[in-house]
Amino acid sequence: MSRWFLLLLVSLGAVPAAAQDPVRVGIDYRPGIRPRIVILPAAAGLDSARAILARDLDYADRFEVVVLPPGDPASTPLIAGQAAAAVNYELYRTLSASWAIQLERASAGMAMTVRLHDLTADVVRRDTTLAIDISGAGEGRMDLHRLSDDLAGWISGQRGIAATRLLYVERGTQRIHRVDSDGHGVVPMSPGGATALSPTWSPDATKFAYGVLGDDGQSPIVIQDVVGGARRTVPTTGGGGNHITPAFSPDGASLAFTRLTEQGSAIFRADVARMCCVERLTATRYPANLSPTWSPDGRRIAFVSDRSGVPQIYVMSADGTDQELMVPFDFGATGASYAPDWSPDGTRLVFHRDVSGAPQLFVYVVGSRQVKQLTSQGRNEDPAWAPDSRHIVYISDRTGRRQLHVIDLETARVRQVSTPGIARLPAWSPSLGGSR
Amino acid sequence: MRFRQYALPLVAVLFTASACKKNEPVVTAAPVPPPAPAAVTPQPAPPAPPVVDPNIAIERARTEMINTLAQEIFFEYDQFDIRSQDLAVLDAKAALMSRHSQVRIRIAGHADERGSDEYNLVLGNRRALAAKAYLERKGIDASRIDVISYGEERPADPSATESAWARNRRGAFEVTAGRDQLGTIR
Numbered sequence: 001m002s003r004w005f006l007l008l009l010v011s012l013g014a015v016p017a018a019a020q021d022p023v024r025v026g027i028d029y030r031p032g033i034r035p036r037i038v039i040l041p042a043a044a045g046l047d048s049a050r051a052i053l054a055r056d057l058d059y060a061d062r063f064e065v066v067v068l069p070p071g072d073p074a075s076t077p078l079i080a081g082q083a084a085a086a087v088n089y090e091l092y093r094t095l096s097a098s099w100a101i102q103l104e105r106a107s108a109g110m111a112m113t114v115r116l117h118d119l120t121a122d123v124v125r126r127d128t129t130l131a132i133d134i135s136g137a138g139e140g141r142m143d144l145h146r147l148s149d150d151l152a153g154w155i156s157g158q159r160g161i162a163a164t165r166l167l168y169v170e171r172g173t174q175r176i177h178r179v180d181s182d183g184h185g186v187v188p189m190s191p192g193g194a195t196a197l198s199p200t201w202s203p204d205a206t207k208f209a210y211g212v213l214g215d216d217g218q219s220p221i222v223i224q225d226v227v228g229g230a231r232r233t234v235p236t237t238g239g240g241g242n243h244i245t246p247a248f249s250p251d252g253a254s255l256a257f258t259r260l261t262e263q264g265s266a267i268f269r270a271d272v273a274r275m276c277c278v279e280r281l282t283a284t285r286y287p288a289n290l291s292p293t294w295s296p297d298g299r300r301i302a303f304v305s306d307r308s309g310v311p312q313i314y315v316m317s318a319d320g321t322d323q324e325l326m327v328p329f330d331f332g333a334t335g336a337s338y339a340p341d342w343s344p345d346g347t348r349l350v351f352h353r354d355v356s357g358a359p360q361l362f363v364y365v366v367g368s369r370q371v372k373q374l375t376s377q378g379r380n381e382d383p384a385w386a387p388d389s390r391h392i393v394y395i396s397d398r399t400g401r402r403q404l405h406v407i408d409l410e411t412a413r414v415r416q417v418s419t420p421g422i423a424r425l426p427a428w429s430p431s432l433g434g435s436r
Numbered sequence: 437m438r439f440r441q442y443a444l445p446l447v448a449v450l451f452t453a454s455a456c457k458k459n460e461p462v463v464t465a466a467p468v469p470p471p472a473p474a475a476v477t478p479q480p481a482p483p484a485p486p487v488v489d490p491n492i493a494i495e496r497a498r499t500e501m502i503n504t505l506a507q508e509i510f511f512e513y514d515q516f517d518i519r520s521q522d523l524a525v526l527d528a529k530a531a532l533m534s535r536h537s538q539v540r541i542r543i544a545g546h547a548d549e550r551g552s553d554e555y556n557l558v559l560g561n562r563r564a565l566a567a568k569a570y571l572e573r574k575g576i577d578a579s580r581i582d583v584i585s586y587g588e589e590r591p592a593d594p595s596a597t598e599s600a601w602a603r604n605r606r607g608a609f610e611v612t613a614g615r616d617q618l619g620t621i622r
């Protein structure tokens with residue numbers, strides 16, 4: 001029964017969606033309805049590629065992914081060049097599938113042909129041949145992730161987030177590490193022997209900034225190239241005293257950060273395009289102000305302040321004016337709130353707040369000024385948005401030790417991104433590489 | 437109960453401070469952090485040896501003074517007030533620094549692992565500043581005291597127990613200049 005309901009919605013949605021957006025070929029994504037995608041069996045040598053695509057589409061949380069095992073009656077491959085073969089489409093429709101993805105080795109060496117079949121219209125919507133490392137090893141994985149994101153975009157109208165990476169601090173080594181969004185490829189990034197904290201990506205993902213905690217009393221903010229590893233110290237942060245919690249402006253030209261001074265901790269802003277011109281944004285004499293996060297239009301900065309006693313989330317204009325409370329709280333009842341991150345679409349803030357002695361994730365909806373609690377089990381802290389403004393990475397100890405976890409706001413599905421060490425203070429990259 | 441843990445080191449510190457004033461042999465304050473079970477009884481001052489190599493005497497005095505300067509102080513959970521039992525520890529440092537004008541120190545503020553990682557850096561900073569402010573009130577020039585916060589990043593004891601947390605919520609002191617002068621002035 002649900003199958004017919006699904007098919008009805010699928011066919012209703014097809015026409016207007018295609019008319020609105022030339023890129024979009026399928027239905028509009030509807031929260032709560034996840035189109036079913038069949039990943040067809042593939043030729044030998046494509047197993048890794050197929051497994052990566054299937055997992056990426058699954059992690060997108062927008063689809064129900066069916067991976068047909070070899071020998072399944074429904075796994076009769078569609079015939080290349082005869083994509084509209086009605087009999088085969090009928091077979092996949094019995095699985096309530098709306099889409100089928102078919103991979104083939106192209107005749108030329110490392111190339112792969114991808115076909116996206118629209119089972120509701122009996123047509124091939126995409127037929128692309130890519131030069132790609134089908135082994136799924138090394139940087140070739142990222143090409144496959146980009147293909148997954150393309151497929152998600154072609155089907156739902158919204159690109160996926162597979163071609164992204166996370167930065168985090170590994171406890172013990174205290175070094176910033178990088179890991180692909182699917183948990184592969186853990187690499188140390190910041191130099192050994194120094195404590196690095198609070199990594200944050202530049203908007204073009206070519207750089208990241210972080211706070212260093214040296215044994216010599218120095219605690220600067222450093223900007224490091226992702227490729228090559230060249231490092232620069234942000235002006236005025238190298239002369240002693242703590243500098244923490246950097247955040248790039250959405251245009252990448254400014255960096256907000258916190259300086260711990262004898263007059264309280266204050267948020268400053270530096271011109272990192274010209275590496276100059278540091279100005280102070282918060283001027284309150286005693287309280288702490290820290291953890292700035294920019295609105296995606298670059299006009300406002302949310303931050304933590306304990307000016308009312310307990311740390312809570314405030315907001316100001318990017319020049320430091322118009323400071324006001326952002327996230328409502330009950331004085332004397334609401335726990336301290338920390339680590340805000342403004343969603344890339346600007347509609348929400350995620351942060352963690354103490355609840356009965358443990359941090360839990362909360363989302364603040366900017367438009368409605370509503371606060372919703374997302375987690376309740378164990379410790380859940382230091383959240384950061386994925387570029388789709390739908391997934392959030394955070395640190396949770398729900399499986400015993402502190403690890404990266406990803407929650408999808410629409411389905412509430414949680415997955416762990418396992419790393420060898422104890423993970424802290426994550427940051428999610430922008431999409432790495434645009435549409436091909 | 438907590439008072440008992442601190443009582444002996446505190447006595448030692450008071451003794452150290454008064455000993456300095458009277459130009460008598462200095463007794464090292466027992467560098468025992470509060471949760472450590474074994475408190476060290478202050479040794480009675482040994483009878484002064486008849487002939488002492490002045491270099492050895494200076495070196496010994498210097499070591500004792502550095503120990504006095506390095507003695508840690510501790511804080512209550514999520515607090516940065518100097519506890520009354522730590523005032524004598526700071527008084528001893530202030531007395532030494534008053535008499536040794538070349539000595540400079542760095543105060544490192546630390547937090548336990550509970551609470552927000554980033555806010556703990558603020559808390560460590562406030563703890564270091566509280567100690568610095570006290571020394572300033574005792575007449576030490578602010579320019580002789582640097583501060584740094586290590587938040588929860590440098591635990592003295594990495595285990596997740598109340599006693600480890602109590603030990604980690606600390607102010608630590610390091611002599612950054614003027615070591616040579618220490619021991620030459622009584």
